[in-house]
Amino acid sequence: MANTLKIDYKNVFYPPGGILMWIVIYLELVTFGIALVFMALSARAEPEMFHESRLLLNTAYGAINTVFLLSSGWCMAQSVHFLKKRNFSKSRLFLNLTMLGGCLFLALKSVEYYDKVEAGLTIGYNDFFGYYWMLTLFHVVHVLVGIVILALSARTLRKKPETLKVEDYVSGATFWHMCDLIWLLLFPIIYLLF
Amino acid sequence: MAYVRFDLAIAFPNNLFTVLKMEKSFNITWIVLIVLTIVTAIFANMEMKYVALIILGLAFLKFIGVAFFFMELKKANVFWKVLLIGFLGVLLTAVWAI
Numbered sequence: 001m002a003n004t005l006k007i008d009y010k011n012v013f014y015p016p017g018g019i020l021m022w023i024v025i026y027l028e029l030v031t032f033g034i035a036l037v038f039m040a041l042s043a044r045a046e047p048e049m050f051h052e053s054r055l056l057l058n059t060a061y062g063a064i065n066t067v068f069l070l071s072s073g074w075c076m077a078q079s080v081h082f083l084k085k086r087n088f089s090k091s092r093l094f095l096n097l098t099m100l101g102g103c104l105f106l107a108l109k110s111v112e113y114y115d116k117v118e119a120g121l122t123i124g125y126n127d128f129f130g131y132y133w134m135l136t137l138f139h140v141v142h143v144l145v146g147i148v149i150l151a152l153s154a155r156t157l158r159k160k161p162e163t164l165k166v167e168d169y170v171s172g173a174t175f176w177h178m179c180d181l182i183w184l185l186l187f188p189i190i191y192l193l194f
Numbered sequence: 195m196a197y198v199r200f201d202l203a204i205a206f207p208n209n210l211f212t213v214l215k216m217e218k219s220f221n222i223t224w225i226v227l228i229v230l231t232i233v234t235a236i237f238a239n240m241e242m243k244y245v246a247l248i249i250l251g252l253a254f255l256k257f258i259g260v261a262f263f264f265m266e267l268k269k270a271n272v273f274w275k276v277l278l279i280g281f282l283g284v285l286l287t288a289v290w291a292i
Binding site for chain 1: 267
């Protein structure tokens with residue numbers, strides 16, 4: 001049956017998105033996690049500098065970007081849902097909205113970066129901004145890779161939707177959600193905590 | 195397919211009720227996540243003793259919301275759930291304790 005997906009997700013080897021993607025996700029989360037722990041350790045050594053530097057960040061930009069990514073994640077989940085139902089037009093619509101959310105995130109991030117560079121708050125300004133630039137830029141790279149993956153899926157969905165494998169599509173979606181997960185760690189810790 | 199060969203296959207439920215339930219689940223998750231983001235922003239501007247703990251707690255909830263509902267980890271084997279919650283618990287506790 002075309003609209004039947006036969007995967008037992010309860011089997012430990014078949015998590016939604018595929019085991020390889022989840023291994024990648026854990027490795028990414030551990031990498032970012034270690035960097036955030038080091039950031040917290042640096043903040044402990046210089047709490048005032050970290051607090052003053054944190055106040056130089058635009059929290060509203062961070063919060064709006066969180067909304068963009070969460071909304072984008074919601075669209076991605078809907079897109080996968082409609083693909084499983086073989087409703088290609090709705091799946092494509094939500095996939096395009098997902099990419100739009102990603103592009104809006106990148107656009108606002110660019111504005112934020114421009115403001116910081118204009119103010120001289122570059123990567124070498126102090127330890128806080130060193131962590132800020134490294135962690136957020138590394139995350140931006142993931143968002144860019146995610147958009148490329150989604151764009152390739154969108155191309156297949158537009159030209160030959162019946163050839164698109166649901167498992168592959170879910171893997172791409174899982175990568176995209178990983179960008180959400182990383183941001184949900186970065187935003188509170190970098191923008192709000194110190 | 196390997197799933198069928200190893201007798202792991204179950205039919206993905208596709209009746210109308212399940213479909214509507216799933217869409218509702220995504221919508222509710224999204225609304226909760228947005229509300230939690232707003233609550234986080236409100237708490238971040240408050241001068242409270244345990245504000246850091248609250249912010250990290252809200253981050254924990256949002257993270258779980260995305261992983262379990264959008265990424266459908268709730269359907270996965272308990273191993274993956276425990277691994278994710280364990281990692282998140284250790285990380286956020288470490289950041290808070292430091």
